[in-house]
Amino acid sequence: MTLRPRRSALYMPGANARALDKARTLAADVLILDLEDAVAPDAKEQARAQVLASVHEGGYGSRELVIRTNGLDTEWGHADLAAAALSGADAVLIPKVDSAEGVRLADRVLRAAGAPDSLRLWVMMETPRAMLAAGEIAGASARLECLVMGTSDLTKDLNALPTRDRLPMVTSLGLCLLAARAYGLTALDGVHVDLDDADGLAASCRQGRELGFDGKTLIHPKQLDAANTAFAPTSEEVARARRIIDAHASAVAEGKGITLVDGKLVEALHVETARRVVALGEVVGIS
Structure with a gap:
């Protein structure tokens, strides 16, 4: 029985060459090289080129490399996905997927661009429609491997409050976990955005593991230890x-x-x- 650990999945800004280089030394199981939220519109092309060059250069060891593209409804999305198809990354992460057709469309774009079967597809679950369609999304493609919670966007769309106990998120977290487990997928918990709240991060990691998540997405290297500890057995x-x-x-x-x-x-x-x-x-x- 073998497992690929995904305790910690760290977002790295694709426009920041120094960050992409530093990532080679970080204790992250997964590196999400981000072309979406972390990149300003006028830096999208540069970020794509830098991420592709970094993946091609290698040196990331056993860390799993995932490229988060812009949405397919944006002017950069199709080009991002086509470029990622032959990048050598382990997976591509698509933001704001809210239907099974969104998964199938991404799969078609990857296949048309020549993506090997080994390139896996991950999707962000971050809208109310995605929560209601979680089962259909999870079963939409054999290439699909992971559901990633986008709790910040979801909190906004729900008009919810970012509470310490994350009670407003429980229904959504549960729906996505059920869908992931029903189809044998990995499920990653959402980010903790307060970098000065170490106790809150630890509590969020602990709750995520108790619920059944495989790991947690992170926004800063200082959060790695908490996630790696919480999502590993003692x-x-x-x-x-x-x-x-x-x-x-x-x-x-x-x-x-x-x-x-x-x-x-x-x-x-x-x-x-x-x-x-x-x-x-x-x-x-x-x-």
Whole structure:
């Protein structure tokens, strides 16, 4: 069982050459090289060229490289997507997708531009329509791999308040998680925008993991440690997972379907979860 960790997904401004270079040294599982929100209109062409050059140059190690394009309804979107198709990036992230047809359109543009099957498609879930269509979006393309929450835009569209407990987001987060799990996709939580609120970031990461997200999108390198810690198992969790696997195997060998570990019932479904915990722990160096 192998997993690709996506505990931390850091947005990097595509127009900032120094940031793209620094990203090679950061402890991020995923780097989202951004051509959209982080880039002013008059810098879009330059940003696209810089991002393509950086990806081609390499040096990012095992970090997953994702290019966030401008929307296909903008003057830059199609050119961004066509350029990303043969860039060598791992995935392309499309903003403000609110229907299954939006996913299929992006897939068609990638295929027309010669994108290999290995180039994955990620989509931003950041509008009320996207929440209502989450299931259709998640099942729209075999190339689709990840749903990324855009909670800042969603908060604005809902006329909601950015509360510490994120109660206004719970319904939307749940809908997207259900859709992702139904179709075997990764789900990444939205950003925490207050860079001076370390406690709030930690709480948001903890809540995201408790809900079931695979990781969190971030806007600054100082947020990496919190996400990497929250979305990785602890050594104690890995140890308990190994006990669950061993105890269940012993029970099965004795003709039993269930057993107890630390006083709690263990059956096959718990073993599946335990194996995932062990696999993730091994990938991120926790044993």
